[in-house]
Amino acid sequence: MASPGPGDIAQYVEEVIHIYRVMQGTKYLSVIASTILLVDMITTLPSEIVYIWGSSWTFVRIMFHINRAFSLVLLGTRLALFMYRLTEEVGISLSLFYTYGTIFVMCIITSVLIVRIWLIYGKKTWFLLVLIASALGVTVPTLVLFQISLMKSQWIPNPAPDVITACLFTPNPIAFLPYITGLLYETLIFSLTVYKTWKLNRQSMTTPLIIRLFTDGSSYYVVVVLSGIFTCLGALHPLISGAAIGSGWLLAMMSSMCSRLILSTRAFYNKDEDLTNDFVSHEMESLPRVPPRSDPESTTVSSFIQMGRPGFDYSWPYQDPLDVRAPNSPHFARRRSGEYSRDEKC
Template sequence: MAVSASVSQYKPFLDLIDTIHSQAEIARYLAVSGIALLIYDWLTTLDLEVEYTWSRKWTLARVVYHLNRVLPISLIGAILIPNVLFAPAHFTPSTSVLSSLPDPRVGGTNTRDRCKKVILSYSYSVIVLLVINCSASNGLPSSVRAELILVSSYLDYSLLGIVWPKVDIMVRRKSSASGVAWLNNTRLLIPGLVVTVGHATIEVTRSIDKTTVLVNPFPDLLQGCLASIPNSIWLAYFAGVLYELVVFCLIVRRIWSLGDGLGLTPLMRQLLKNGAWFFAVNLGLMLFSCVGSAYPSTIIMANGSGLLTALSSIMCSRIYFSMHEFARGDRVRISFGPPPTTGARASAIITGQFAIQMETFSDGSRSPSGLQVTFDTPPPSLGRSVSTKGKEVRVSDKLSV
């Protein structure tokens, strides 16, 4: 009877240890997979990085890009995996870890505090990384940024609300009032980003302070910090979910409204394909972390796997290179109307193109230096001509402004 009572007494504790261990195992697999994906993505896009980044001067945009590359690998590979998920089994709250300094009289560090500090520092670093991901698009080519201001301007909503002075000469369209209103609305997202970061920092600090680091009952079998995280940590992601949802909806709405009547330009299609997907994936990751943190059966996987860190970094670098690939040609063209068709009616179709000429700035980026309007008509064999007083005038003009 005494043995049975003793087993039932420790059963809740053993069940908790088993739950933590099971989730930690999945988190380990996800963390290793995440760092493998980061390295794979870096290696497969190294040629693009050399072409679009290494040849440029050191600017804030380049620093942000490199931080987006290095910081996630450092966080997962140097902090999360060795110090949290695979921490030595003998690091338990009942022992103390001697300082690595030569003089042991400096004293020891209680492992409960050590685990909490490591988890807290990792959480703060993830918040910083998400802010970096929001601002990494500042390194886009000037030619692309020019059309972005003309058609969406969404990539400059974050960090300091930068409106690029090099492209202030943009042509005002008939919807310029709407465009100005859009720019003002995007600037309103800046305090939203500040509130989101502040709210996440406060909630993370509160939750980690309430985290319980358990004694490892089986040091020969279990690894890592055995921590019980409070379910209230989902609040740290809630503001981020709302923020990403607002940004995603604004992007899709703006692109479709600008394409109404004119059709989607190549850049707008690129933004819809990659930009919207970028924020959609970020929204999905934030939603996974938020919902997963609300349930004890998934809370460790959602917070300790590094999934949000790895995938958001990969998506950020992908959209960065996608925009550079789009502007790799000598010109960025905005086309209006469908392409010419062949046949007898082709002679009645006139298409227009704005060809934005690009020059290189001192920082290696390109900017519009002139606006060329070209009206093309079908070949002479199919062309339409107008006879005026015996003179043949062919409808084919090229205007440069």
């Protein structure tokens, strides 16, 4: 058997150096992503205790806890990036758990976004079915293609087990596909939010709630889309493909922003009231609709309520914050009991 020549040795060294650089970049970005997620969990823990722990068990709360816990577990598997001499069985098991776990968390976050936009559009059954069908139409074919390509990937023996950590696999040419389809669906959800905000604004029905939903949705979309673009484009570059796909960066960003999305909405509703057991029922309410009014004065007051003046009470029936009459007066008593004369109705 002929001994390797200088050309073979140089090629071997070049390959080891390339793999080492790719792995180092993946490890560094993984540490950054894990740190961001942990810091976000710690800084939002007081809000979580107030707005989540004391509330009833709803769909949103269950998804919140799954997102928090499972994302942390998945990033914990990235510790394998720092381990030497991983066996083939361990390497394959950890890689599959991370891959499918990431897809699972993305589905959890998508379900929260679906519920959110469904409530914004008035909890219409047909609209919810369209959202679910569109999500399945995008996700199922993508997962089938991804599974086929994943089955073609093979484990590669580590050429320098004392220098290179973790485990190596043959490149997956469509590893970025689930992220692209995910970005497309995120864009659809955000576009629906923008359209609803624009429509209500044209009808002079913009309220603080609408502004909060639009602001939170915009922040989530910008962060997630930028992270997704980095993941998709980075997967095409040989030097940063490992960091883009295997570091958990997009997972950390989506998990953090989804948690903040839920906490921000609950904080808005609890801004001026104590947390009660039925507090989270607000999350299952559609946006307020304006009752029909017949006289011009009523229309003026109704429009004033919809405009969302800061610090005023927008509950119905409307109570004028500038009214100095005592709360126990007959006028206010009739308001609480729902008895109005024709002239008093607003």
